Amino acid sequence: MKKIEAIIRPAKVGDVYAALGNAGCPGLTISEIEGQGKQKGIEQEFRGKKYRTSLMTKAKIEIIANDEDVDRLVDVICEAALTGKAGDGKIFIYPVEDVVRVRTKEHGRVAA
Secondary structure (H helix, E strand, O other): OEEEEEEEOHHHHHHHHHHHHHOOOOOOEEEEEEEOOOOOOEEEEEOOEEEEEOOEEEEEEEEEEOHHHHHHHHHHHHHHHOOOOOOOEEEEEEEOOOOEOOOOOOEHHHOO
8 A cells, every 4th residue: 555645736626636536536635734845935926015935835635545556546646736837746655554444443455
């Protein structure tokens, strides 16, 4: 099993959520987060005054998937989240040692 962690633009959450649903994603968690990438924020203008925002609002999507589904789900996320502009996001993939369902105490793939 692997954990797929995607950091994307908040405006693309609906598109990614729908695409993952159509792709048979087993389940996911979506969180609103703040962070910065290579750009170290952006310069914005509000009521005629310019200011620099170093932390950008992003969305984090977390999925626990079987190894054989990871590449397909990553492709789905990339296609649905793409705008072609800087700040589209990043995807991280981590190994998952175990999963435990709290209610039944089942372990492994059965609990995922």
